[in-house]
Structures are given as C-alpha cells and as structure tokens.
Amino acid sequence: IELVSGGVGGRQRRAAPPLSSSGGGGSTTKWIVILFLIVLVGVYKLGMEEGKAEVQHEGFDGGGGVTDNYSEVNVKQTQHEDAAVQEEQIKQPETTTTTTTIVPPKPPMKFTMDHLTAMRTECNNLINTLNDYYYGEDKAIAMLMNSHIAPWDFNEVELDHVESTDESTFVNQYPPRKLRAVKLVNTMLRALVSDSQRTFLMGGIGSSVMAGHDNCHYDAYESQMERLFSPIWQAADMEFTFQNAGEGGGCGDSFENQVWCVKQNISPDVDVVHYEWTYFEHGAAYDWHESLLRWIQMLPKQPPLHIFNTGRNNKNDRDVKLTDYYARYGFNAFYMRTGFENGGYDYEKEKSEKEIDRFAWGHVGDGYHNTTRYGELEEDDLRKTSLGVVMRNWHPGPMGFQLTSDSFTYVYTHAILKALDIIEKEVNDGKDPREKWDASTRPIFMKGDLPEPMYCDPIYCVVDEPPGCLNYELPTFGQWGPRVEDPDDDLNPYLGEVQKWNVWHKDNDLWYMVGKQDTSLFKKRDDAEMCRHLDACGGISASKAEDGMVVFRLPKMEVGLVVVCGCCGKDVGQNMFMDNENLEISFNTVPLNKTTFDVWPNKKCVRLLKKFPTSGRESETPTGHHYLALKLLENQVGADVRISHV
Secondary structure, rough: OOOOOOOOOOOOOOOOOOOOOOOOOOHHHHHHHHHHHHHHHHHHHHHHHHHHHHHHOOEEOOOOOEOOHHHHHHHHHHHHHHHHHHHHHHOOOOOOOOOOOOOOOOOOOOOOHHHOOOOHHHHHHHHHHHHHOOOOOHHHHHHHHHOOOOOOOOOOOOOOOOOOHHHHHHHHHHHHHHHHHHHHHHHHHHHHHHHOOOOEEEEEEOOOHHHOOOOOOOHHHHHHHHHHHHHHHHHHOOOOEEEEEEEEEEHOHHHHHHHHHHHHHHOOOOOEEEOOHHHHOOOHHHHHHHHHHHHOOOOOOOOOOOEEEEEOOOHHHHHHHHHHHHHHHHEEEEEHHHHHHHHOOOHHHHHHHOOOOOOOOOOOOOOOOOOOOOOHHOOHHHHHHHOOEEEEOOEEOOOOOOOHHHHHHHHHHHHHHHHHHHHHHHOOOOOOHOOOOOHHHHHOOOHHHHOOOOOHHHHHHHHOOOOOOOOOEEEEOOOOEEOOOOOOOOOOOOOOEOOOOEEEEEOOOOOOOOOOOHHHHHHOOOOOHOOOOOOOOEEEEOOOHHEEEEEEEOOOOOOOEEEEEEOOOOHHHHHHHHHOOEEEEEEEOOOOOOHEEEEEEOOOOOEEEEOOOOOOOOOOOOOOOEEEEEOOOOOOOOOOEEEEEO
C-alpha cells in the first residue's frame, strides 16, 4: 500500500486506487492502516510473553541468565550428542561426489568383415596368378621373395608379435627376418583399420630407372604395380597410389643430393618408400641408405624403406649388416637380376653355348616368357614384341619392370593376408582392432628412439625431423621446406629491394625419353599419352643485375645445414656459386665468406653452412625465421645462375 504525500512543491506520487467508490475514501484508508498496525503490535507482545514463560520453565531466570540446573543438563546433553555424532561418523564411510563422463560408443569400423572377405579373395587370386605364371609356388617364392638381400618369410608372424609393446624385449627375442616381416604386417594392419585412411600410398625416389626412361611411362614398374595391386585395395573400398618421383640424369642429380628432399619429392604421408640409384652408387652408398632410412622413420607413418637394384645380390657386407640392424623398421633391398636367376634358368650356359645374352640391350624374352602378361593380350605384334624386352639398355624394359612389380606386390600381398588373419581373430574375439592399430596409436619416434647409427654422419642423420628441401625439378608430391619470400611481405628483411628471379621448368614434349622403338609405334596410336614421362628439370634463375635478389625463408632447422644446388649439369656448383664474383650470398642479411663454402654433397651443389652460426648478426633472427638471399651484383656473363635445390 503506497501512501500519498501532500504539500506544495512536493513530488507527486501515484496513489493507490481507492478501496471504494464512495466519498471520504482517503480518511477510511488511514484508519484501516492504523488499526492493522495496532493488531500487529499486540500479537507480537503476546508472543514474547508466552516465549519468556516457556524459556523460564526450561531453566532460564527472569534476567536471561543460565541457571545451574540448565548448565549441568545442557552440557551433558551436548556431550552426549557430540559423542553420538562422532560414533556415527566412524560407522558411516565418508562419501565423495564423482562425475561420470559418458563416452559415446565408437562408430563401426569402416573396414568391415565383408571387406575382409573380398580382400582375402583378391589376395589369393593374385598369389595364385603369380604362382601359376612362375611355374609353381616354390619357384615364385624363389624368384619374388628370395630375391631380396634378406628373403621374406611371413609364416612365423603371430598376433602377439605384431601387438608387442615392449620393443626392447621383442627386438632381442626374435631374429631379423621375423622383425622385418612384423613391421610390414603392422604397416598393412594400420592402413586397413584406420578409418581416416582411404589410400595406401607408396612413393619412389631415384634416377631415370625409377622414372622408367626408354619405355612408355605406362610400362614403368610403378605403373605396372598400380594396375596389379589396386584390385586388392579396391576390394576394401580403398585406393592404391604409387608416386613416381624418379628424375632423369640430365638435371645432374644423384642420390647424394636427392635423398635430402625425400619429404618434398614424395608425400610425407607415405606408407612405404622405394629408393633406386644403384647405377651411381658403385656399392658405396650405405651411409646414404642409412640416413634416408632414419629420416623417414620421423615421418607420420614410419614407412619401411625398400631398395630397387637392377643387378645381382652380391651380398655387400655393409648392406647386409644394415638390413639386419634395421630389420625392425622393415628395411630390405630387391635385386632384379637375382630374381630372374633364382628361377633356375641357366643364363650363363645359354650365353656360352648359344651366344644368347638375355640381358643384352634390346633382347626379347627372359627365358621363361617372351612378353609381359599384359603383352600377351596385345593385338599389335610390334607392341607385343616391345613389351618382351628385358633390358632396353642400362634401363630395364617392360619384362624387367614386370618382375620388379611382381616381386614387391607378391611380398606385400602376403603381408596383407597375415594382417587379415589377425584382424579376423580380433573381431571374432569381440575386440576392436582399432584399439591396437589405429593410426592414432602409432608411437611417435624421436631421434633417441632409434639405435646408434652405423655409418651415417650423426650430426645430420640423428635428428627429430627429416631435412627440409625446395626442389624445383619435377615431379614432386610432398611439402617444400624453404620457400621464396614474398617481396612485399613485412617480414622480408629485404623489403623494398628488387626481387625478380624467375621460376622455370623445361618443357619436354610427349616423346621425351620414351625410346625410339615405342616412339615409332605410338605415333600411330590414339593412346600415346600414356607414354609421357613426368620428370623435367627446373629452377629459379637470374641473368642480369636488374633481376636483383631472391630471398628464401628457411624452415625450422635442428642443425643449420644450408646447401644450394645448380642446374643443369653434374659439376656446376663450383663455377656457379663459389667462383662467381657477381653473386653475393647472405644469411640473415650478412654476406657470407665464400672461402668457407665447399662443394658438397656432389659437384652440382655447394654447402654454404655446416651448422647454425653461433655469434654475430647472422646468428640473430628478429622475425623468428632464418633467411638466405642470393643477389646478382652485375650482369651475368655466360650461363645464368640457376638454382635447382635449396
């Protein structure tokens, strides 16, 4: 009830509506309020008197003090109640509040039992096809599995081997052949049960042999393997892709500079890595094999490294030691010539008695067959004959590449069959295979997790990340490390200076490195495009002072090694970079002293820094990045400055 205040100048307040519509309503309201207040006071006084009387009856005196009688009774009662409470607390266990998190169930695994059945059928079909083609299982195993430096054997691989978490015990308990097989089965298992993976990806780095030169690209072993292996993965609603990053020799490359670019030349997400550069190695690349093997273990899927060698397995002592030492990582090497010889055909006798050399350039037929399996379906006799060539020259022909494709596919298919058996057992036991082999459960390797290196330089091969590389040659499928900085970027330390170097690639035509025989044949056919090779030289270049400089933002580095390579030729490094007085090379804006450079790791490249500078302005990174800059001071006389790799 809101009262109304009267008086001149007083703020008028909204009055309550009258209790009745008769006159004198305001006076009536006042009397009602007064009577209501008197009643409230009376009720209050009466309650106080009754309360006082009740309290005095319980032991209080009239003044409110506590009587002796109350003190004694109340204290005893309080002590009794406290003891009872304590006894009850002892009897009753302490309760805690818990929060229950409800985890939704995992969705069903994308790889179903129907996939498993279909995939197993395709695997068995392929193995039976190759067993028949190579005249029985025993001969197929000899030619395709025993042609590696360490023969493959999956018969002894069991579930407890693949799921072992105590690597030190496992490694010490089992021989290298079992460790090697277990790694490959584990690779297949993770690819199959990981819901996020829909492609099994392989990548190959190497020379013109890897690229498939002197053949149609369609006949290279990677292309043959895609056609042979794909139906198995398609049965699981997955794809199989083989990235062929082979580079021709015309750019001047070798294994010594290309292994550093593995993370750019092929995808860092590969499941298996292939390597081929054996014509250039002369049996002395074991340290580079070891470096590459260790670097790729730092990639997400820790892929096995498998080497393709066109010759015989001479069981080089150091390669044998590496194969056993790194067996737990699946390391192995295939020898094509050994594969042919393991089938029992007496090539040496035929050569001495009939003067037939089946490995001579252009020879048709390997002693077992006169053309490839797909050549047998070819209606064009010239094409069928071409597909029967074992060696074009130093490059394998389609028959040599078929054996190579068959060998790797045969090995990997046996690994898949073992993986399927393990998945089936897990599912039948009511377990989810993803709990053990999903990609997310794969342990992460750091450099200290790998054994001590045997041959490679620990400064460069004992690292937590593979090297970063910017390779201008084609093809590349992965991630570059350094990159050219935007001339207008605020972080560019040379902002405002001229930066006009040009990126280029050699424009090869369709018939580049196809070979005369197939060129003549396919010029008359509509499917000639399948012959086109992928590789091409490339770089970033400048020829005049007005081109200014090129600035590379370098990636995160552990060691600080910086190398540049030139194009095109095998020995351009010295003249193009070290002896070129028109070229200034700076690191973090400080010109480098060229007397500290050396030609390394091959003659097309120059090592600018072996490791990070530890003092001076060149050791400072105000923007958080390291920068490499190359600047032409005067017009270039003769060849342009062409950078193929950083």
